[in-house]
Amino acid sequence: MKQGTICKSSKLGEKELDKINQYTRRPVTEEEVYCFSLILCDNDIDRDGECFPEASLHALAPLFLGKTGLFDHETKSTGQTARIFDTEVVYDPLVQTKTGEPYAALKARAYLMRSEKTEPLILEIDGGIKKEVSVGCSVRRVTCSICGADLRHETCGHRIGESYDGALCYAKLEDPADAYEWSFVAVPAQPKAGVVKGFAVQRTLDEVKKTLLEDQAVTLQKSEARALFAHLEEQERLASEGVRYRALLQKQVQRFAAVSGSGVLPQMLQKAMARMNTEELESLANELEKQANTCPEGRQLPGTPKAMQAGQNESFKI
Numbered sequence: 067m068k069q070g071t072i073c074k075s076s077k078l079g080e081k082e083l084d085k086i087n088q089y090t091r092r093p094v095t096e097e098e099v100y101c102f103s104l105i106l107c108d109n110d111i112d113r114d115g116e117c118f119p120e121a122s123l124h125a126l127a128p129l130f131l132g133k134t135g136l137f138d139h140e141t142k143s144t145g146q147t148a149r150i151f152d153t154e155v156v157y158d159p160l161v162q163t164k165t166g167e168p169y170a171a172l173k174a175r176a177y178l179m180r181s182e183k184t185e186p187l188i189l190e191i192d193g194g195i196k197k198e199v200s201v202g203c204s205v206r207r208v209t210c211s212i213c214g215a216d217l218r219h220e221t222c223g224h225r226i227g228e229s230y231d232g233a234l235c236y237a238k239l240e241d242p243a244d245a246y247e248w249s250f251v252a253v254p255a256q257p258k259a260g261v262v263k264g265f266a267v268q269r270t271l272d273e274v275k276k277t278l279l280e281d282q283a284v285t286l287q288k289s290e291a292r293a294l295f296a297h298l299e300e301q302e303r304l305a306s307e308g309v310r311y312r313a314l315l316q317k318q319v320q321r322f323a324a325v326s327g328s329g330v331l332p333q334m335l336q337k338a339m340a341r342m343n344t345e346e347l348e349s350l351a352n353e354l355e356k357q358a359n360t361c362p363e364g365r366q367l368p369g370t371p372k373a374m375q376a377g378q379n380e381s382f383k384i
Contacts, residue, residue, distance in 0.1 A: 085151045086177050089132055099177045100188050106130060106153070106201050106248065108171035110163040115226035116208075116237040117163070120155070123172045126203060127153040129245035130174060135199075136249040147187060147250065148178035164234065165211075174248075201248040206241040271297055308344070315347040322354035 078086075078096050086101075087093050107126070111117045118126070135148035152175040161169035178184050190196040208217045212235050215222035224235045271293060316339050323330055330338075339347060 082152065082175065089149055089151060094179070098180055100180050100184070101175060101177045102148075102191060104174050104176060104199055104248075106172040106174050108163075108169065109167065110169065111165070111234070111236045114237075115235075116239055118172075118239050120167075120170050122205070122238075122240055122242055123155045123170055125242045126172055126245060127155060129203065129242060130172070130201070130248075133245055133247055135176060135178075136247050147184070148176045150174045150176045150248070165236075196250050199248055199250055202246040204243045204246075205239045206243050207238075209238045209240055211236045211238055312344055312347065315344070315351055318351045319347060319354060322351060322358045326354055326357035 078099070078101055082101070083094075083096060083099075086099060107118050107123065109117055109120050109123060130150050130153050133150050134146050135150075136146060154173055156171055156173045158169045158171075163169055178187070180188070187196060209215065210217055210222050210224050212224045212230050212233060213222050215224075217237060224230060226235050226237055228235050274294065316336075319339060320332065320335065323335055339350075342350065
């Protein structure tokens with residue numbers, strides 16, 4: 067996690083109350099709420115040698131809408147304090163990042179309900195005591211700024227913080243997957259943005275499976291849970307198609323066995339097929355089909371009407 071500060075407290079702007087009321091169970095008045103602004107993250111390189119590119123800031127903006135504020139990332143309902151109701155990417159043309167790019171930051175507006183319980187917090191925010199905050203989010207890629215290698219899965223030889231041909235090496239936090247929460251904390255770490263930037267790397271399903279096979283507990287991110295659910299739905303669809311294909315194979319085996327005159331009783335054949343896997347059923351069907359194709363002409367399936375046997379279908383000839 068990375069820490070920072072709240073920008074400022076302020077009164078409600080025009081139309082902001084409507085945005086707040088999207089998250090309330092009843093319409094609230096301006097007198098009932100307290101609002102303040104904060105910078106969630108920026109595109110500058112922080113003390114860990116990481117940064118959100120500008121595209122990541124724009125992707126994070128809608129993800130943080132409605133996210134709740136906590137204390138020290140304690141995920142308890144009793145610790146909920148405020149909620150973000152608006153976000154935007156802002157720019158400062160007079161400031162450049164360490165890489166010489168125009169400075170950009172993800173700014174948020176948050177509100178909390180005025181009450182006897184929250185008045186001490188409001189006083190601490192206004193007094194500059196409570197001004198460090200931390201945010202948590204997940205990204206799908208952490209890439210090397212020099213070569214673009216995904217640092218989650220490979221090592222490229224470049225070291226964060228060192229320069230290569232005049233270019234500083236740092237980690238890009240790209241393709242945000244989800245935003246979780248933001249918290250009041252104690253120690254700032256992002257000097258300009260004034261916000262703690264926590265992130266969790268989006269794991270692949272293979273990585274989750276590996277963890278499960280090692281008998282380790284797994285806590286899924288929301289985006290990971292969605293991916294797992296989609297994967298399970300796809301597996302169910304494929305399994306259903308597999309059941310239908312297996313039933314078709316069994317019918318083919320029964321048909322070819324009858325045509326070839328194998329002499330195997332239907333009941334015994336059914337029991338044998340029940341113990342076979344799909345590959346074995348395919349092999350059996352192919353072998354019986356070959357035998358059926360080499361059978362003397364005129365051999366009929368059991369129960370074939372005599373009128374349909376070879377030489378006795380004269381009435382159907384033209």
